[in-house]
Amino acid sequence: MTPTEFENHQVFEKLDQISSRIEEKELRELIGVDSINFFETAIGYLKDRLKLTIPTIVQEAELTNISKEIENSLTQINSFVGNKNTGHITNATNHLYTATSRVRNLPLPFAKNDFNFSKNIANFEKITKEKYDLLETENKELKKQFDALSKKLEETDKALENVNTTLKQKELEIQNLNKSFQTNFEAIKNSATQNYEQDRKTFRAEFDTSKKTLADEVESLKSEINTGTDQIIKDLEAKLEEAKKIVGVVSDKAVTGNYQKVANSHKTTADVFRVIAIILMIGLSGILIYTIWDISGENFDWTKSLIRILAAAALSYPATYAARESSKHRKLEVLNRKAELELTAINPFIELLPEPKKQAIKEKLVEKYFGNSGNLMNDMDDKKEEDVSISSIERIIKTLLPFIKK
Numbered sequence: 001m002t003p004t005e006f007e008n009h010q011v012f013e014k015l016d017q018i019s020s021r022i023e024e025k026e027l028r029e030l031i032g033v034d035s036i037n038f039f040e041t042a043i044g045y046l047k048d049r050l051k052l053t054i055p056t057i058v059q060e061a062e063l064t065n066i067s068k069e070i071e072n073s074l075t076q077i078n079s080f081v082g083n084k085n086t087g088h089i090t091n092a093t094n095h096l097y098t099a100t101s102r103v104r105n106l107p108l109p110f111a112k113n114d115f116n117f118s119k120n121i122a123n124f125e126k127i128t129k130e131k132y133d134l135l136e137t138e139n140k141e142l143k144k145q146f147d148a149l150s151k152k153l154e155e156t157d158k159a160l161e162n163v164n165t166t167l168k169q170k171e172l173e174i175q176n177l178n179k180s181f182q183t184n185f186e187a188i189k190n191s192a193t194q195n196y197e198q199d200r201k202t203f204r205a206e207f208d209t210s211k212k213t214l215a216d217e218v219e220s221l222k223s224e225i226n227t228g229t230d231q232i233i234k235d236l237e238a239k240l241e242e243a244k245k246i247v248g249v250v251s252d253k254a255v256t257g258n259y260q261k262v263a264n265s266h267k268t269t270a271d272v273f274r275v276i277a278i279i280l281m282i283g284l285s286g287i288l289i290y291t292i293w294d295i296s297g298e299n300f301d302w303t304k305s306l307i308r309i310l311a312a313a314a315l316s317y318p319a320t321y322a323a324r325e326s327s328k329h330r331k332l333e334v335l336n337r338k339a340e341l342e343l344t345a346i347n348p349f350i351e352l353l354p355e356p357k358k359q360a361i362k363e364k365l366v367e368k369y370f371g372n373s374g375n376l377m378n379d380m381d382d383k384k385e386e387d388v389s390i391s392s393i394e395r396i397i398k399t400l401l402p403f404i405k406k
Contacts, residue, residue, distance in 0.1 A: 001055050001056065001058050001059070001060055001063075002055065002056070003055045003056070005055075005060070006053075006055035006058065006063070007055075009060070009063045009064075009067070010064075010067050011050065011063045011064075011066050011067035011070065012050070014067050014070040014071050014074065015043060015046060015047055015050075015070060017074055018039075018043060018070055018073060018074045018077070019043050021074060021077055021078070022036065022039045022040060022043065022077075026081065027077065027081060028130070028131075028134070029134060030080070030081065030084065031080070031089055033127060033128055033131045035089055035093070036127050036131075037127055038093060038096075039092075039093075039096065040127065042096040042097075042099070042100055043096075045100055045103075046066070046070070046096075046099060046100060046103055049103040049104070049106060049108070050103065050106070052108045052109065053106040053107060053108060054107045054108070054109065057107045058106055058107065062102065062105065062106065065102055066099050066102045066103055069095045069096070069098045069099035069102065070095070070096070070099050072091075072092075072095040073091075073092040073093075073095035073096050073099070074092075076088040076089070076091040076092035076095065077089070077092045080092070259336045259337075259339045259340040259343065260336070260337075260340050262332075262336045263332075263333045263336035263337045263340060264333075266329040266330070266332040266333035266336065267329070267330075267333045269325075269326075269329040270325075270326045270327075270328075270329035270330040270333060271326075272326075273322045273323070273325040273326035273329065274322075274323075274326040276318070276319075276322040276326075277319050277320075277322035277323040277326055280315050280316075280318050280319030280322060281319045281323075283315055284312045284315045284316055284319060287308050287309075287311055287312040287315070288308075288309075288312050290308065291308045291309060291312070
């Protein structure tokens with residue numbers, strides 16, 4: 001290697017890094033004096049050996065191996081600072097041992113020896129004094145902390161005594177409160193018992209009084225209700241009688257109203273048949289009068305007269321039928337009017353009679369007016385009118401023939 005390459009090799013940079021790390025206060029507080037002395041001595045030895053090395057006959061690989069060992073030792077020291085594992089210090093020491101073994105193989109001039117043991121001893125004393133001063137400082141700090149803890153313990157003891165005193169006072173107060181509570185409770189209990197008995201007696205008396213008053217009011221209300229009920233029953237019975245009368249009147253009206261309708265119907269029919277019969281009879285009479293008048297004339301025509309007589313005879317049949325129907329419907333009208341009047345007047349007529357007689361009269365009326373319509377028609381068939389027959393007409397013609405021949 002050339003001198004320039006030798007001086008610029010990374011081994012010198014690694015030595016400066018580990019040397020600076022050893023000088024840090026944090027690390028020196030964590031590791032022992034022996035370890036610090038070893039690291040400083042080994043690093044100084046490596047630096048001195050490299051200073052004495054002849055560069056031109058040194059291989060670069062040898063310096064590279066030494067640099068790696070120094071770097072590994074620095075890595076182990078950093079790991080120790082991180083986790084406080086002493087195994088890392090052991091590994092760092094071993095790597096430096098390996099580096100010192102390798103540096104011994106470097107070529108050195110035989111005439112020069114710069115290794116100074118006095119300097120190393122002085123460095124050891126310096127390191128020892130620094131460590132002592134550090135321990136003294138820690139001792140003082142620990143003493144201060146101990147004094148502070150002692151003072152705090154004394155204050156805590158005083159606080160505990162105060163707490164014990166307060167607890168005793170509170171316990172005494174609780175006992176006094178308990179006694180006072182028992183006394184007050186007994187007094188309240190006795191007072192409540194007396195008040196309860198007094199209130200119970202008062203309530204019992206008031207309850208009995210209210211019960212008696214309520215019973216009297218119930219009896220009075222019961223009497224009033226009974227009186228009112230009797231009056232209501234009487235009123236209802238009176239209303240019932242009135243309703244019966246109204247129903248009876250309505251029933252009579254309904255029954256007699258039907259008879260009245262039938263009578264009115266027969267009256268109308270009788271009037272119609274009467275008008276027909278009168279018209280036919282007027283026609284018949286006119287024909288007969290004209291025929292008789294014509295017979296006395298000079299221009300008499302017996303054929304025409306005969307036809308007129310036959311026409312008059314023909315008109316006699318419908319005239320007779322209309323007259324009979326009018327008479328029949330007139331009689332039916334009279335009978336229904338009579339039934340209407342009798343049924344309307346029956347209830348007022350028998351109102352004052354005993355109930356059995358009322359029922360007997362009503363039964364007879366039922367037999368007469370309901371289901372026995374044939375009885376109403378018997379009066380119509382007592383007399384039979386003579387029918388107009390062909391023989392009557394023949395007799396009329398025979399009577400008129402002599403006048404016709406003249």
